[in-house]
Amino acid sequence: MKYIEPHAHMVSRTTDDYQHMALAGCAAVCEPAFWAGFDRSSAAGFHDYFCQLTEHEPKRAAKFGLQHFCWLCINSKEAEDVKLAEEVIALIPKFLHCPNVLGIGEIGLNKNSRNELRVLEMQVELAAEHDQLILVHTPHLEDKLKGTRLILDVLKNDPRIQPERVIIDHVEEHTVELVLNCGMWAGMTLYPETKCTPARAIDILETYGSEKIWMNSACDWGVSDPLAVPKTALEMKKRGHLAAAIGKIIFENPKKFLRQSPNFKLGV
Numbered sequence: 001m002k003y004i005e006p007h008a009h010m011v012s013r014t015t016d017d018y019q020h021m022a023l024a025g026c027a028a029v030c031e032p033a034f035w036a037g038f039d040r041s042s043a044a045g046f047h048d049y050f051c052q053l054t055e056h057e058p059k060r061a062a063k064f065g066l067q068h069f070c071w072l073c074i075n076s077k078e079a080e081d082v083k084l085a086e087e088v089i090a091l092i093p094k095f096l097h098c099p100n101v102l103g104i105g106e107i108g109l110n111k112n113s114r115n116e117l118r119v120l121e122m123q124v125e126l127a128a129e130h131d132q133l134i135l136v137h138t139p140h141l142e143d144k145l146k147g148t149r150l151i152l153d154v155l156k157n158d159p160r161i162q163p164e165r166v167i168i169d170h171v172e173e174h175t176v177e178l179v180l181n182c183g184m185w186a187g188m189t190l191y192p193e194t195k196c197t198p199a200r201a202i203d204i205l206e207t208y209g210s211e212k213i214w215m216n217s218a219c220d221w222g223v224s225d226p227l228a229v230p231k232t233a234l235e236m237k238k239r240g241h242l243a244a245a246i247g248k249i250i251f252e253n254p255k256k257f258l259r260q261s262p263n264f265k266l267g268v
């Protein structure tokens with residue numbers, strides 16, 4: 001079955017992962033800029049990471065027949081240092097011309113701190129100024145609902161931001177409706193340990209419908225599964241979902257959102 005992986009941190013994954021994804025039917029993988037598992041010590045570290053995302057990783061993916069796209073930003077986990085964030089944000093415009101860049105992301109909040117919020121506002125401004133799509137990371141566990149509300153307020157307060165050009169990721173049962181009601185897209189992250197399990201994600205689809213929703217693995221350097229999307233598609237099939245309904249969630253929906261970026265062109 002053909003699918004798009006809309007959120008995966010492939011710089012942390014092996015060539016075996018690429019091969020397994022290609023065998024499972026992955027047509028394209030999209031990689032938001034994120035935390036490396038440790039704090040980078042300078043803006044130069046981000047510059048190198050942006051080069052990796054725009055130059056090196058697309059070539060590595062292409063060896064397995066996969067198209068690779070990316071998103072650029074400074075993530076919320078490293079946004080406590082506003083001065084560093086300013087330096088990193090100043091680097092981004094020149095990378096926006098790279099052919100695989102889809103927009104600004106994954107921006108958002110981690111601990112919902114004042115500095116994180118300030119850096120979020122700066123990056124929403126960057127996206128508005130350069131007419132870019134936005135991909136948002138929402139905090140985990142007890143911080144998620146409050147963080148999601150804060151993020152939605154920032155986005156709704158800027159009249160230049162069109163809600164259908166924003167995806168709020170890592171939604172769960174208590175935040176999905178809030179996001180969809182704003183006219184934004186919602187991403188469900190499938191994790192073996194934390195976040196949504198396949199069963200919970202399918203329950204959410206059966207409750208809230210399949211408009212403006214996608215699923216992703218968000219696989220990174222931690223315990224995560226790069227095949228979470230096709231595995232959940234199989235689980236949907238077992239529950240009696242028809243092929244067309246599964247294809248909408250794992251291929252048509254991400255394609256519909258992502259092609260709002262002129263850089264998202266599928267070769268298949």
Ligand SMILES: [Zn+2]
Nearest residue numbers: 032034106218
């Ligand atoms: Zn991520």
